[in-house]
Amino acid sequence: MIVMKFGGSSVANAERIRHVASIIQAYQKERPVVVLSAMGDTTDHLLEAADLAVRGTVDCEKIEKLHRDTAKELGVTVSAIEDLLEELKTLLTGISMLRELTRRTRDYLVSFGERMSVRMMAAFLTQQGTKAKFYDAWDIGMVSDSNYMSAELLDEVWENIPKALSDYRDQKTDEIPIVTGFIAKDKNGIITTLGRGGSDLSATMIGAAMKADEIQTWKDVDGIMTTDPRVVPEARPVPEVTYEEAQELAMFGAQVLHPRSMIPCRKTGTPVRVKNSYNIKSPGSLIVESHTGPRPPVTAITTVKNVTLIDIQSSRMLGASGFLAHIFNQFLKWEISIDVIATSEVSVSLT
Structure with a gap:
């Protein structure tokens, strides 16, 4: 079993959804669990709609147009998405009447993006003859605390996920699970979001709990690069890095997994592979506990901009x-x- 995570740009429109569906189908024999983000700029559009609602205007036209046009282009009818769009309008109407957007309501609002995304993908895969079933994160036991906008998953998730996906793991069903990233529910059944790196955390949590052979996160580069290819065109993929190296690179600006998302896979030693959705044949970069071969003197170089130094x-x-x-x-x-x-007896410097 593997876990495949695709970000918003990977499922931004009908063309990209078709491409991602073809990747999923190519890995079907490895029994993938798929984790998706919201389509394209949907999260930004949802927050824009919330800002308008706070000022008294209910308008979710951009969101409706994107999802209805995509469904039409893909040739699928997704009644579940229409239900969510109606639910979204009701929520925005409530916000417009109260003229207030709490952290709890904001989490409920942005969850619509991921929820519509998985329904779209599952419907298209099914239409293509590939059995698939969408799951909201709480359907597979993703339970968090109530720290809205930056929730943390609870320990019980480690037991909940294998129970929820046991039939698929044991090959009693062939329906590929298409799961929402980034969101969960607290003990009271209230929707929460997992904050920065939330979709990556969803994928690594599922992979670690299911003892997957590999967690794949699909991006638009050939893996973890030796440096930023936009600055240095000669940058090349790094075949292998350790969890610690990947966390350091991410902390200092590299486009890798968010550091907190590596915590679950470090507990179980589950390898993570960063792959390129535009270049499927590329092996990508593998993130492991320790190097399997000679350790290079320098793994990669990264930079951080707009740093404030206080002395x-x-x-x-x-x-x-x-x-x-x-x-x-x-x-x-x-x-x-x-x-x-950095500290001394009479000074402290920090960034």
Whole structure:
């Protein structure tokens, strides 16, 4: 079994959905579980619609047009998407009446993108003769805490997912699961979103819980590159990196998996492969626990732009207890993330 994750640009329109469907069909013998993001710019359009609703205007024309035009071009009738569009209108009407958008309501709102995406893909695969079934994340046991907009999955997910997908794992059904990324439900049945890297986290959680042979995340490059190919055209794919290296690269600007999404696969040692949806034959880059061959002197080079460096110097730091705590409490107060810290007896520098 493998897990295949496709981002929004991979399913942005009918042409891309056809292409992704062909990739899924090519890997059908490996019994894939597919994780999808919302189509193209749908999440942005949903947030735009929310902003309008807060000002009293209900308008979701962009979202309706994209999904109806795509369904028409694919030649599929997706009544489930029409039901969701009606539900979305009702939600936007409620927002327009209250003139308020809470974090909880925002999560409910943006969930429509992923939910419509999986229904579209499942319908098209079925039309093409490939058995598929869509699942909202909570259908397979994705339960989170109630930290809306940046929820964390609960430990029970490790047991829920194998139970929910046991028939597919045991080959009692051939319907390929098409699962929403990025979203979950809390203990009260309220929809939550998993924050940055949420779709990647959904995929790695499913792969780790199911003890998949491999988790594949499909992007628009041939894997993890030695550096940014937009800056250095001679950049080439890195065949193999460790989880630790991939996390460091991601933290410092490389377009790899989000660091938090690697936590589940590190627990189980499940390998992650970064592949190119525009170049299926490319082997991509494999992320593993440790190198299987000689470790290169330099794996890759990345950069971070718009970094703010703060340097604090004070003789009162010398031998004082709690001085740094007072400083970092200010960053906590304003919810500012710190990347790198360097300290001495009388100074602290951070970015």
